[in-house]
Amino acid sequence: TEIYTLSLHDALPIWLALAVVLLLAAAVVLGIRVAGAYSDRSRDTGITAVAREAVEHLLTIDSGDGRRTMDTLMDEASGDFKQQLIAQTDAFSQGVRDARVSSRGTVTESAIQLATDEHAVLLVTANATVKNASAPNGVERQYRVVMELERQDGAPWTVSKLDMAP
Numbered sequence: 001t002e003i004y005t006l007s008l009h010d011a012l013p014i015w016l017a018l019a020v021v022l023l024l025a026a027a028v029v030l031g032i033r034v035a036g037a038y039s040d041r042s043r044d045t046g047i048t049a050v051a052r053e054a055v056e057h058l059l060t061i062d063s064g065d066g067r068r069t070m071d072t073l074m075d076e077a078s079g080d081f082k083q084q085l086i087a088q089t090d091a092f093s094q095g096v097r098d099a100r101v102s103s104r105g106t107v108t109e110s111a112i113q114l115a116t117d118e119h120a121v122l123l124v125t126a127n128a129t130v131k132n133a134s135a136p137n138g139v140e141r142q143y144r145v146v147m148e149l150e151r152q153d154g155a156p157w158t159v160s161k162l163d164m165a166p
Contacts, residue, residue, distance in 0.1 A: 043115065043117060044115055047112060048110050050076065050156070050157040050159070054077075054147070055143075056126070057073055058105065058162070059126055060103060060105050062102060063101050066092055066095070066096030070088075073159075074086065076159055077160075099132045100132055100133045101132045102131045104129050105127070108125045109124070110123070110125070118150060120149045120150075122149070125142070125143065128143065143164060145162060145163070148160050
């Protein structure tokens with residue numbers, strides 16, 4: 001029985017080939033992670049934009065046209081939240097008109113608590129100046145909104161649940 005031993009000179013091409021394979025594998029893994037992080041960042045930017053816009057629409061009210069506020073919100077809504085809006089549209093519109101309510105809301109911060117490609121939970125803080133018959137000069141208010149967004153089959157994100165936080 002003859003034992004064959006490799007000299008350092010004979011083994012060098014094997015080690016170099018192995019090193020190249022390992023470097024290529026590491027580059028592929030890194031590329032996949034970078035692409036995934038970019039995709040998540042892009043998704044999160046879209047989620048945040050929809051949430052901020054929905055809260056501003058919720059807090060910006062024209063005393064002459066409460067129905068338009070509700071219609072705009074319904075376009076951005078789905079699920080339970082949309083059903084709540086549908087049920088409250090007439091009462092909301094009448095209340096806004098009767099009390100001469102007007103409001104201008106501005107989002108101050110937003111944070112994603114959880115996000116997947118189909119569902120997201122966010123906390124949004126906002127300020128609004130609310131004017132009505134009993135406060136014609138306006139009253140500053142702060143709001144914290146907990147909201148859930150959903151997206152199905154690549155459709156735009158919609159607000160499926162919205163609660164004012166204490």
